[in-house]
């Protein structure tokens with residue numbers, strides 16, 4: 001059986017952007033920004049996207065295209081059996097991330113529907129407390145997972161490419177519309193001021209904490225470390241510049257992330273809610289509260305949570321595909337069997353997270369960061385010290401003059417500087 005490929009280059013780019021743009025942009029990023037001093041965090045985060053995220057992402061793409069395999073097969077193919085464990089880390093990271101991601105996806109699905117009925121308008125805090133964990137959360141998590149399975153089972157081009165080609169432009173248009181609309185709200189200016197004003201003093205005093213948080217977010221937002229980008233790159237048929245594609249993916253993801261901030265902060269400030277108090281869940285409670293108080297709140301609520309839902313779905317698809325490609329390549333399963341098998345596993349692990357706040361918190365706060373960082377360190381050391389010259393060759397394949405010029409600095413970065421830096425954040429975090 002011949003392996004699936006993307007139909008078009010733009011199809012691959014949009015699928016990868018769909019993976020990158022997700023809860024990380026719309027939920028984790030505004031919340032971390034608020035918690036870490038506003039623009040101080042934003043500046044450091046942007047710097048780390050450039051210095052760590054982009055080279056790391058390209059390092060992952062290189063392994064995928066070079067091997068044309070799922071993560072486990074890729075490391076076996078390129079490095080021999082003793083490197084299969086790197087693929088196993090990727091599978092583990094994918095399972096960990098999707099287990100809590102689909103729980104949040106379930107919450108969002110529920111909020112999208114209940115925005116239409118106004119179910120949470122009267123008491124947003126109580127509403128969230130009633131639905132966050134338990135049987136309802138398990139059911140909505142299952143529904144979100146089912147939607148993910150439904151897309152992935154249709155295949156790389158007919159399922160993933162076709163759906164993300166619609167979803168990503170949809171996210172941009174709807175977010176843009178929301179950004180324009182919130183600009184008209186009274187109090188929006190304070191939100192921009194908070195988001196865009198740089199507090200150098202805060203940054204100086206809390207540099208290490210902000211650095212670690214920003215580094216973790218830079219990896220999470222670009223979907224690196226779990227093999228999702230590796231797997232997507234393994235479906236590339238043509239010789240495009242991975243440096244150019246990786247940079248474009250990061251630029252689009254960052255732009256959409258900043259746009260999300262331009263929606264969320266003015267919205268919160270227009271209601272006099274200060275972000276960053278009460279942790280990650282509080283953001284959604286405050287936003288939901290905002291919709292309850294606004295004119296056309298139901299419509300705005302459906303649109304806002306609908307955008308988040310699309311973003312979450314297109315990311316979940318890429319994570320599920322890691323496990324599916326493994327089952328297809330390594331175990332000879334049909335795509336349907338593989339999708340149902342991986343979906344069944346996540347139904348169980350995700351249900352545990354949906355039923356237990358302790359498990360959810362452990363996965364979302366601690367374990368996810370650790371496995372993603374460990375995964376990326378492994379990928380980059382493999383690029384640098386096992387592939388070596390071949391990694392640079394792959395980097396330069398299809399590349400223009402500029403990319404060939406940065407090939408050596410990139411190589412030094414991924415072989416030495418980034419693993420050292422990531423190991424440092426791993427230990428500090």
Ligand code: PHE
Pocket residue numbers: 019020021022023024025097220221222223224226228315316318319
């Ligand atoms: N990048 C996604 C987001 O920002 C999350 C993700 C992490 C997706 C790892 C795939 C792999 O929401």
Ligand code: NA
Pocket residue numbers: 019020021022024025220221222223253
């Ligand atoms: Na992202």
